[in-house]
Amino acid sequence: MSDDILKPVGALSAPSLVSIDGRSADLVEVTDRGLHYGDGLFETVLIQDGRPCQWSRHRDRLHLGARNLGVPLRSPDDLGDQVLALAKGVEAGVLKILVTRGSGGRGYRPSADPCPRRVLLLYPLAEDFSRFREQGIRVRYCRTPSSLNPALAGMKHLNRLDSVLARREWDDPSIAEGLMLDPSGLLIGGTMTNLFLWDGGCLRTPPVDRAGIAGTRRGLALELAGAFGLRTRVEPIEPRELEAARGIFLTNAVAGVWPVHALDGLTYPPDGLPWDFLRELWRLGRRPG
Template sequence: MFLINGCEQNMLAASDRATQFGDGCFTTARIIDGEICLFAAHLARLQEACHKLLIPFENGSELQSEMKMLAQGHSRGVLKVIISRGSGGRGYSSANCHNATRILSVSARPDHYDRWRQEGITLALSPVRLGRNPLLAGLKHLNRLEQVLIRSHLEQTDADEALVLDSEGWVTECCAANVFWRKGDVVYTPRLDQAGVNGIMRQFCIRMLAQSPFSIVEVYAGLEEVMQADEIIVCNALMPVIPVRACGDTLLSSRLLFDFLAPLCEHPN
């Protein structure tokens, strides 16, 4: 089911800047028993992205009502919200854009996440590197061609997810998830001020770890540092936390960090 500007339809104007330029942002939230997990954080993400992308969005109350309405009646599901700058002229100028477009949809939560949680996943190093751009770093904007290419290469391997470096060689994220690794009592996660997506679940995990016996550090780290970890986990708003059983040829069996975070992330608020 799609809602476009409050109307149930699946047709978007060809002139919309989402299709013309990828001019917009999005968020993807988990639904549990009709409720949206981390609802306020997803709204804040959209507001921050619109602010940084200079998209005037004044329909916040309508958006909240539509999100809640679509989530109702779903015991488990995925809610996706896209905000586009709307329709305008042919060129890059946004001077003729007067109303942002909001696109909402609900789909089933992938069943394989439950299997991944039990069995753990494998990571393969992606040959695709993320471009560094501090202006857009952290945002979940609509320009996802890097992730499309990463996924295409991943599907040529037997791995479940890809470990992705940026153009300088720093570990940044996975194709569709953020990454944490533990060495002793210290938990590391990549800094995302140059590239990558600052995921909602990543933010939640950092908050939980800051109140825990673990130390949490955001770093620029090379592949060799991650490969020396005692444990690696990945996360996103839908999974929400998954253990890694192998990264390339390196096998991992510890679940100390996973066992701490998994119960906290199951019904976050």
């Protein structure tokens, strides 16, 4: 990919580079179905030392979601080549990949022969995400419930209004994240994270077959646990169960691992979590591949 494909734009709060369908651009057609209906998917990929971290997990989830939505994508290698070219020379950053069904006419019915659109945006990595925050974070419960839809559960589709409304509920900078429940009161996860409960002998995390996102770091955590002799269970979790937990932590592709030290009126002692496991999870999450 040539150097002129990526176009510098904006200030620090804006993406530093933008590519649309492999070309330098910063405008999307107003007829794009992603804009009209949220008809598409996205991935948020950590870039470290010029390489995308945990890329195979992001790639596989994107292509699985595209198949479920009926959005034809080019080969995985084609997108991977573009991502590698964009990441080259970037010491630390965040790459956001958006894939929409492309442009279409008015109405929900999609074209039988869509022409998907790919938008890649590169952002600087905020300093707060460049280190493992062992001191933990403070979180709260959100009033906004997470919608239930088994047809969309697990995938990172573009309809994120549940999280948008939940994130509007607080502006206290000392609160890093909010936990969301489904309409029946079961935990789903954070507005942008997956939740894990540690009871001293087993890691538990909510299922993502009816709501929530199948996070790449969630998948890594479930796989890594066995190497540390930790049992895992994917099962419904009620908020009251967090009161008796030894500890809880959240996972996210950019933050990696967030131990929780306070949740509303609850506090968790710093020695309650399996720290060797968490440190390795954070390290592996920043490994290219």
